[in-house]
Amino acid sequence: MLVVKRLGVLVSMVVLGLAPAGAAYSAAAPSATPSATPSTALSAQDRQFLQSMHQVNLAEIATGNLAKQKGTSQEVKDLGGRFVTDHTQLDQKVQxxxxxxxxxLPNKVTSEQQAVINQLQNVNGADFDTQWITAQLTAHTQAMQLVQAELTQGSDPSAKQVAQQAAPVLQAHHNALVAAAQSLGVPIPGGTTVAPSPGVSSGSPTRSGTPVTPGPTIS
Structure with a gap:
């Protein structure tokens, strides 16, 4: 009986001696939940590009709808519909x-863009077609410069991808506008020719009014 009691005491001592070690291991065990990695913040250039590109898209959708409604030539009407479709898709990527x-993102166009929209709302007939094409050549030239700045100075991969996707679309629009201007006898304003971004064909239009480079598909 004495032997049994002594064995019981020894077992109790062993259990008590192990308890602190087990508690220490539990406290030192690393957490199973990994810490979240913060996403890369957009640079000032990336933010400016996305905000400005959004306003470009809003303006192009508005003026494109005006062309569909008020255009005299079928070329202007068709370009208006094409611009609405393309810039709606581009803006989904921006958003x-x-x-x-x-x-x-801003919820309205710039004051300069609104002034152009107001001006187009107040003209009709052939004057509308002329002013619409002229305004669109200027707007697309500025948009291409905006895209080129992002491609060369942007840092966020997703923002730069938006610029890469927009570049061929804007170039194709510009080509179609030049073709329409030539076809309808609209003078092409100076300073509206921009070298295409790397990898983007200039797609010079023919005098027949049909651009050599077809409009790209936005995926």
């Missing part, structure tokens, strides 16, 4: 990247 980067 997606902005949302991922927690960037708030």
């Amino acid at each position: 997606s990247v902005a949302s991922s980067g927690a960037l708030t």
Whole structure:
């Protein structure tokens, strides 16, 4: 009986001696939940590009709808519809990247863009076609410069991808506008020729009014 009691005491001592070691291991065990890695913040250039490109798209959708409604020539009407479709798709990509980067986009066009929209709303007939083509050549030239700045100075991969996708679309639009201007006898304003971005064909239009380079598909 004495032997049994002594064995019981020894077992109790062993258990008590192990308890602190087990507690220490539990406290030192690393957490199973990995720490979240913060996303890369958009640079000032990326933010400016996305906000400005969004306003470009809003303006192009508005003026494109005006062309569909008020255009005299079928060329202007068709270009208006094409611009609405393409810039709506481009803006979906802009909004997606902005949302991922927690960037708030402006809810209206710039004052300069609004002035152009107002001017087009107040003209009709052949004058509308002339002023619409002229305004669109200027707007697309500025948009291509905006894209080129992002391609060379941007840092966020998603924002730069938006620029890469927009570049051939804008170039194709510009080519079609030049062709329409030549076909309808609209003078092409100076300073509206921009060298295409790397990898983007200039697609010089023919005098027949048909661009050599077809409009790209936006995926």
